Amino acid sequence: AVERTLSIIKPDAVGKNAIGEIMARFEKAGLQIVAAKMLQLDDAKAGGFYAEHKERPFYKDLVGFMTSGPVVVQVLEGENAILKNRELMGATNPKEADAGTIRADFASSIDANAVHGSDSAESAAREIAYFFETSEICPRG
Numbered sequence: 001a002v003e004r005t006l007s008i009i010k011p012d013a014v015g016k017n018a019i020g021e022i023m024a025r026f027e028k029a030g031l032q033i034v035a036a037k038m039l040q041l042d043d044a045k046a047g048g049f050y051a052e053h054k055e056r057p058f059y060k061d062l063v064g065f066m067t068s069g070p071v072v073v074q075v076l077e078g079e080n081a082i083l084k085n086r087e088l089m090g091a092t093n094p095k096e097a098d099a100g101t102i103r104a105d106f107a108s109s110i111d112a113n114a115v116h117g118s119d120s121a122e123s124a125a126r127e128i129a130y131f132f133e134t135s136e137i138c139p140r141g
């Protein structure tokens with residue numbers, strides 16, 4: 001089925017000037033970027049996005065990292081988009097990411113891991129709505 005998923009290009013990858021290369025991987029895999037914007041997150045916006053991790057030991061560092069520089073948030077649309085994006089990203093920990101994945105090529109640690117992608121249809125709906133108004137999403141049909 002055609003799905004939408006939220007992708008974030010994190011501050012480490014933006015800092016490496018890799019926005020275009022990462023977006024190209026999505027497009028080459030057949031996903032369309034139907035919404036995109038660059039944002040500087042603050043503690044409240046980043047903390048709210050990762051609210052489900054609030055009790056985890058890495059939460060404070062995660063919010064600190066996600067506010068350390070600009071991010072690019074995008075909505076990707078396409079057949080099986082949620083799983084396809086997760087395959088393109090590779091494992092959360094870049095040491096475990098398959099060769100040729102975004103995290104294998106651009107991430108340096110489990111914190112600075114280049115990209116985020118929704119992990120389920122429920123997360124995708126919530127995460128897309130967290131960053132985008134319906135009017136900001138531009139499907140091309």
Ligand code: CMP
Nearest residue numbers: 053058062092110111112113115116117
């Ligand atoms: P992301 O997909 O953005 O979701 C939560 C993030 O927390 C994850 O990517 C990692 O960058 C970060 N993180 C740090 N430590 C861990 C951990 N032990 N397990 C999972 N995520 C972690």
